[in-house]
Amino acid sequence: MDNTFNQPQSKQLLSTKRMVICALFAALLCVSAYLSIPTPLPMAPKITLMNFVIFLIALLFPVTESFLIGLVWFLLGVVGLPVFIGGGSGIGYLIAPYGAYTWAFPIVLIVLPLIRGKKYNRIWYTICGIIGVLIIDVIGMLYLQHSMSYDLKTAFLTGFVPFILLDLVKAIVVAQIIPAFRKIMEV
Structure with a gap:
C-alpha cells in the first residue's frame, strides 16, 4: 500500500499570511517612491519616505522576508x-x-535584520537604524564621487551632508515604532 498521501507535508518557507504581509510591504515600498514631504531646506527640498519604509522593513522582518x-x-x-x-x-x-543610494537599499534589507537580533532593544535598534543610514549614504556618496569624478570633499558636501540629518531622523523614528508594528502584526 502506498503511503504518499499520509505523509506530512514539508514545511512551507512562508505561510500564506506572511506572504500576504510581505506582498503588502513590497507594495508599500513601491508606493513610498512617490511619497515625499516638501521642506524649506535648499539642499534637501523633499523628504522621501522610501528610506523610512526600508528601515521599517529591515527592523521589522526576519532577513528572509526582508530580502x-x-x-x-x-x-x-x-x-x-x-x-x-x-x-x-x-x-x-x-x-x-x-543610483547607488537605491542599490544600497537591498544591502540594508539584508544587513540590518542580521545584526539587530530577534529581541527588541530600543537603543540597539536605533543604533542599527543609524548603521543603515550610514550604509546608504556612504555607498551613495562614494559612487557619486566615482561617477562624477568628484574629490572626497565635494562628494561629501553634495552626496552626504544634504541627506544625513533627515535620514537619521527617519531611522530613529522607525526604531521607536517597531514595538507597535510588532504588536499589530504579531511578529
Whole structure:
C-alpha cells in the first residue's frame, strides 16, 4: 500500500499570511517612491519616505522576508516599473550618479535584520537604524564621487551632508515604532 498521501507535508518557507504581509510591504515600498514631504531646506527640498519604509522593513522582518520584499521591489524597478525614488526605473537609473543610494537599499534589507537580533532593544535598534543610514549614504556618496569624478570633499558636501540629518531622523523614528508594528502584526 502506498503511503504518499499520509505523509506530512514539508514545511512551507512562508505561510500564506506572511506572504500576504510581505506582498503588502513590497507594495508599500513601491508606493513610498512617490511619497515625499516638501521642506524649506535648499539642499534637501523633499523628504522621501522610501528610506523610512526600508528601515521599517529591515527592523521589522526576519532577513528572509526582508530580502524577499526588497527583491520583489528591486526586480520590479530593474524591469522598468517606476518604483524607485521619484518614479525612476531601469538599469540606467541604477547606474546614474545617484543610483547607488537605491542599490544600497537591498544591502540594508539584508544587513540590518542580521545584526539587530530577534529581541527588541530600543537603543540597539536605533543604533542599527543609524548603521543603515550610514550604509546608504556612504555607498551613495562614494559612487557619486566615482561617477562624477568628484574629490572626497565635494562628494561629501553634495552626496552626504544634504541627506544625513533627515535620514537619521527617519531611522530613529522607525526604531521607536517597531514595538507597535510588532504588536499589530504579531511578529
